[in-house]
Amino acid sequence: MTEPLGSAGAARPIVVANWKMNGLRRAGRDLAEGIARLKQAGGELACDVIVCPPVTLLFELHDTLAAAGIALGGQNSHAAEKGAHTGDISAPMLADSGCSHVILGHSERRANHGETSEAVGEKAAAALAAGLGVIICVGESEAERDAGDALDVVGDQVRKSLPEQGGSGDIVIAYEPVWAIGTGRVPNAEQIGEMHRHIRDLFKQLKSGDVDGLRVLYGGSVNAENAADILSIEGVDGALVGGASLSAEKFWGICAHYGH
8 A cells, every 4th residue: 555645653734635626737737836836935844735636637737746745636536446437537547647645525526426425435445455545524514513413424424434444544534514615614613623523533433443643634614814723723633625725825825834
């Protein structure tokens, strides 16, 4: 298996850029170059940085990002290694493109493509087998939060999405409350801290105590203005960033929280 980012067991924070379905070649190249310049000018960070562009840009951006010490990630992958799956991409294909990680189970995939947690678990197992680290997304809807079911809903997603394979060194969990994604709304520190503790405790149970290297990220309207408050919450090991990652300056403003 590919060596995960950071030192084994160090639980080094991660900031992940999820560009979603944004970026043609010129714009994607300019954005990647901008992030790379800011990282090189800013010096070493106490976190790892992963950029997940659309699949059409993986080869285009790999060398630019790698030269700046930034890892490349995919936004989704299929559970099968190959076969008659028109329009899909396999985990080995992502690895062959230079990816170190893949995002799986994002709420937009769950909602727009009907992905179940069981399907996410199958994809995660395939990605680990291909040498990728996995970033498994979980999160509750506004109705579930208001009904007091957030912990139960997220707990069920974690149980069903985690593959039997892998451990805290190659599995990352991203908590993204659905109602906070792209809305500008953010849970309060108590809500975020409670959920991250819940996820960590559950992971420890499911993985026989293997939790020291686990990174639990927060995602959902993270920006340069609120990053310091969110990333300072105990148990938050980085961020999964959507809209703000489409600006090099805004994304770097989040990464810079981990600057020396």
